[in-house]
């Protein structure tokens with residue numbers, strides 16, 4: 001039997017869409033399911049901190065969904081950097097649900113997978129685009145998860161991926177636990193217009209509002225000092241928006257395609273420690289090849 005599961009990386013929040021908006025991008029986690037075995041074993045080169053047995057998040061998830069799965073040998077390869085704000089944990093959770101779905105013949109629908117993945121991850125903004133591809137707006141309250149998928153308007157995408165990790169759990173600790181009614185109304189009004197602009201292809205307005213987020217970026221800015229200079233370059237060179245991808249530390253820049261080269265060369269001239277990657281929107285989401 002050969003079974004391959006591929007899941008894209010995701011860039012969540014897009015500014016004010018905190019915990020509810022995400023975009024699938026073309027970096028992939030790939031799981032090759034090899035022969036059945038007496039014990040689970042994952043062959044990977046993600047470092048010694050990533051377990052190769054049932055403690056790996058892939059298998060933790062799969063066995064949570066379907067505890068009686070026959071163990072297999074698995075090869076895991078990933079282009080998604082860990083703990084960088086590109087949804088590596090969501091991609092592996094979605095892959096684990098699909099692994100259980102395929103090996104356990106569960107016949108889960110995409111909506112079932114979204115509900116399970118959201119429950120495990122705690123918020124739907126990364127898992128939804130990892131499943132569906134494209135831009136996804138989703139919410140989850142109690143047991144009910146809603147989502148809307150949409151094509152992303154044409155945009156260049158440049159990711160600055162710092163050399164340091166920032167765990168999502170740590171980056172959430174700096175967020176406030178309460179907002180006043182007035183603050184909540186202001187923050188959600190910005191998000192509402194940002195999403196309306198994205199859905200109507202108005203990237204100039206969407207970009208402006210993405211940078212006016214009140215939910216998380218100002219609290220997290222100190223964790224990712226590069227964001228200020230990158231945004232300044234974006235403004236000078238005609239970018240639509242610079243935002244913290246997910247919980248950071250990746251900084252995503254969206255720009256008209258013809259501004260990409262100049263923005264890239266100006267960022268390359270900075271003495272930042274990290275990687276600059278040109279990305280594209282993934283329009284497929286999870287893929288299974290049998």
Ligand SMILES: Nc1ncnc2c1ncn2[C@@H]1O[C@H](COP(=O)(O)OP(=O)(O)O)[C@@H](O)[C@H]1O
Nearest residue numbers: 057082083084085086087088089090092167168
């Ligand atoms: N392929 C993988 N296999 C096992 N665990 C993974 C994998 N990818 C990510 N993880 C787990 O998820 C953690 C990163 O999740 P998180 O802090 O949410 O960052 P992000 O999702 O932004 O990359 C890693 O430290 C690791 O524990």
Ligand SMILES: N[C@@H](CCOP(=O)(O)O)C(=O)O
Nearest residue numbers: 012019085086087168246247
């Ligand atoms: N809405 C979440 C998104 C976390 O995304 P990740 O890619 O950093 O895991 C948050 O901002 O905490």
